[in-house]
Amino acid sequence: MPVTVVTHTEPFAGHRSPNSEQPVTMIARDLSAARSLRPHRHAYAQLTLALEGVLQVTAEDSSWIVPPQRAIWVAANVEHAVTVVEAARLRPVYISASHDPFPGEPCKVLEVSPLLRELVMALEQLDPAAPSARSRMISDLMLDELPRLATRPIRVPMPRDKRLKSLCDALLANPGAQQTLEHWAQQVGASERTLARLFEKELGMSFGQWRQQARLAHAAPMIARGMPLSQVAEQLGYTSQSAFTAMFRKTFGSPPSVFFAR
Structure with missing residues (x-):
């Protein structure tokens, strides 16, 4: 769009x-x-x-x-x-x-x-x-x-390197994308090893960890507007609702139903 x-x-x-x-x-x-x-x-x-x-x-x-x-x-x-x-x-x-x-x-x-x-x-x-x-x-x-007011951050760190930023912007626009780091390396004009090093150096986490953060950030508005967790998991590239819930609990210490309780 x-x-x-x-x-x-x-x-x-x-x-x-x-x-x-x-x-x-x-x-x-x-x-x-x-x-x-x-x-x-x-x-x-x-x-x-x-x-x-x-x-x-x-x-x-x-x-x-x-x-x-x-x-x-x-x-x-x-x-x-x-x-x-x-x-x-x-x-x-x-x-x-x-x-x-x-x-x-x-x-x-x-x-x-x-x-x-x-x-x-x-x-x-x-x-x-x-x-x-x-x-x-x-x-x-x-x-x-x-x-x-309580704070419950779902923060996605962003890089300065233009190649890495191009990759991160693409994943923020489509967090359910399943492409590997090797695929993205070809898209942004850098080697897979270079991108992996940049993730650790600039963002302090691996490509997989960053993608999980991006997906969890996008989960918030989906859940807030009442989308079933099974659909949230599917749209964000998780293999199942239980896999999504497990990752959410691991990151935030509680399942989505508790985290978003008003």
């Missing part, structure tokens, strides 16, 4: 940046699948979440698949990019750097609590150009809620 790339400012025209008077702002945008916001940074922090749909957020040499149950915190001045995997009700929340609830952390995965979700929807109903006592109260409560 072709990806439509847009600039940072194009889809968010009219957005009001956070400031001392209004430290938390947001802008509502519904984006179709395959839209992409190219790498950018800004002087305020961003909480990237979607009320519906699935996002892929890339920052700090890592990539996260983000279903509605999760959000990605990106600190001020950290370069990041967003791709819409499934049509999304994108609700980025912008927070003044002076009110950072996670000082010293460039990126952080957060569970979206029912309260945070309601606060985002409440903030959406207010005029961003006219700060009010209500918007400030919502902002204060949101800033109090964020540090309380």
Whole structure:
């Protein structure tokens, strides 16, 4: 599927940046699948979440698949990019750097609590150009809620080497692909030994381990929208549902049914 790339400012025209008077702002945008916001940074922090749909957020040499149950915190001045995997009700929340609830952390995965979700929807109903006592109260409560949220990261590290990045991008787009490292070596113009060495050097894991992480990351939105585990396992290239569940439990310490329990 072709990806439509847009600039940072194009889809968010009219957005009001956070400031001392209004430290938390947001802008509502519904984006179709395959839209992409190219790498950018800004002087305020961003909480990237979607009320519906699935996002892929890339920052700090890592990539996260983000279903509605999760959000990605990106600190001020950290370069990041967003791709819409499934049509999304994108609700980025912008927070003044002076009110950072996670000082010293460039990126952080957060569970979206029912309260945070309601606060985002409440903030959406207010005029961003006219700060009010209500918007400030919502902002204060949101800033109090964020540090309380549990983190359950499904992080997929991304490489700098162009050949390895080409391979990783292809697997993120099709995590169920069964091709061997030898096949990918031919596709990206490097030897199998070179790619294996790069996986260990740049990502700290083998090709098989990285592919498992990519598959598990994609499993999150599939499970979240109610897809049977047997179909999830099949689409992600596992030989059986039990094989998928075993790998999930090994990685996260619990089966999918427990991990995604609300």
